[in-house]
Amino acid sequence: MFDKLQSIKDKYQTLEQQLSDPAVVSDQPRFRKLNKEYSALKAIVQAYDAWVSNKTQLTEASQMLKSERDPGMRELAQAEVDALQELMPKLEQQLKVLLLPKDEADSRNAIIEIRAGTGGDEAGLFAADLMRMYQRYAERQGWSCQLLDASEGSVPGSVKEAVLEIIGHDVYGILKFESGVHRVQRVPETETQGRIHTSAASVAVLPEAEEVDVEIRKEDLRIDTFRSGGKGGQNVNKVETAVRISHMPSGIVVACQEERSQLQNRERAMKMLRSKLYDIQIAEQHKERADLRRSMVTTGDRSAKIRTYNFPQSRVTDHRIGFTSHALTQIMQGELDAIIEALRLHDQAEQLQAETS
Numbered sequence: 311m312f313d314k315l316q317s318i319k320d321k322y323q324t325l326e327q328q329l330s331d332p333a334v335v336s337d338q339p340r341f342r343k344l345n346k347e348y349s350a351l352k353a354i355v356q357a358y359d360a361w362v363s364n365k366t367q368l369t370e371a372s373q374m375l376k377s378e379r380d381p382g383m384r385e386l387a388q389a390e391v392d393a394l395q396e397l398m399p400k401l402e403q404q405l406k407v408l409l410l411p412k413d414e415a416d417s418r419n420a421i422i423e424i425r426a427g428t429g430g431d432e433a434g435l436f437a438a439d440l441m442r443m444y445q446r447y448a449e450r451q452g453w454s455c456q457l458l459d460a461s462e463g464s465v466p467g468s469v470k471e472a473v474l475e476i477i478g479h480d481v482y483g484i485l486k487f488e489s490g491v492h493r494v495q496r497v498p499e500t501e502t503q504g505r506i507h508t509s510a511a512s513v514a515v516l517p518e519a520e521e522v523d524v525e526i527r528k529e530d531l532r533i534d535t536f537r538s539g540g541k542g543g544q545n546v547n548k549v550e551t552a553v554r555i556s557h558m559p560s561g562i563v564v565a566c567q568e569e570r571s572q573l574q575n576r577e578r579a580m581k582m583l584r585s586k587l588y589d590i591q592i593a594e595q596h597k598e599r600a601d602l603r604r605s606m607v608t609t610g611d612r613s614a615k616i617r618t619y620n621f622p623q624s625r626v627t628d629h630r631i632g633f634t635s636h637a638l639t640q641i642m643q644g645e646l647d648a649i650i651e652a653l654r655l656h657d658q659a660e661q662l663q664a665e666t667s
Contacts, residue, residue, distance in 0.1 A: 367394055
């Protein structure tokens with residue numbers, strides 16, 4: 311591992327020199343490419359430097375402990391050795407995590423699809439709650455969040471389906487574990503006898519694709535326009551501004567009606583289509599992504615849950631890792647950091663176990 315770390319540091323230093331070269335700086339495409347490589351290695355090099363520094367200090371403190379005769383100085387040296395020895399495995403663990411294979415898609419923006427599942431009107435209200443939860447989380451992260459498409463449910467404030475585009479740093483890598491069926495247990499506002507109902511909504515998080523990632527032929531598309539079903543405003547309901555694109559080979563259909571112009575809706579619909587096709591393309595290359603995809607595109611059956619939001623007990627439980635929090639109100643307001651960090655650490659632990667087995 312440490313031979314690999316030294317070679318990474320050598321590459322990092324080479325990139326650092328290249329980035330200060332005026333010829334490279336003037337060639338912006340090359341500069342951006344090298345800078346991206348440089349940034350990706352920075353955390354590994356910093357952690358490696360910390361390990362080397364700690365190891366050097368440990369060697370020096372151990373030598374002092376062996377040679378020192380003064381009891382007071384020996385006690386100080388022993389305390390320093392103990393502290394440095396305790397830190398070494400933590401630094402080594404950090405390096406192992408940083409060296410785990412990176413999913414290329416992690417650094418991408420994300421498309422989030424939220425669909426009401428079983429539970430009738432209450433499922434639609436819960437889907438709307440999830441949509442707002444992710445919007446608020448994106449806002450907390452300083453990300454840009456755009457509603458690409460939404461179809462209203464049968465009761466005010468509910469949605470059958472909503473599609474969000476979230477743009478920011480490492481969005482897909484952070485949100486990818488949100489994919490699956492989310493279950494809610496609460497007393498609906500329409501329930502007169504105070505009975506707790508169980509409903510569900512499914513969430514699919516897709517890495518956003520660039521135009522170069524997938525080839526889409528014009529002859530494979532059927533593009534339909536229609537009047538938006540959204541809330542009024544100028545020509546939104548009078549002109550066919552909404553766009554539906556069908557990809558004939560795959561059978562994928564996407565729609566966008568949130569923008570005021572047909573051109574903007576078409577561009578956003580194409581972005582959604584590319585992301586869906588890209589996700590399928592990656593799934594074919596990596597079996598683990600295929601397994602994830604299958605879990606994402608469920609019907610919203612309550613039995614396939616990954617997480618339960620229990621309102622009477624103000625409890626949120628992620629069933630995949632046994633994580634429980636009683637801060638349900640804060641979580642629904644977009645405070646997802648604790649859950650997401652627990653899922654990330656669990657995933658890292660599984661990867662480390664797979665690497666050593």
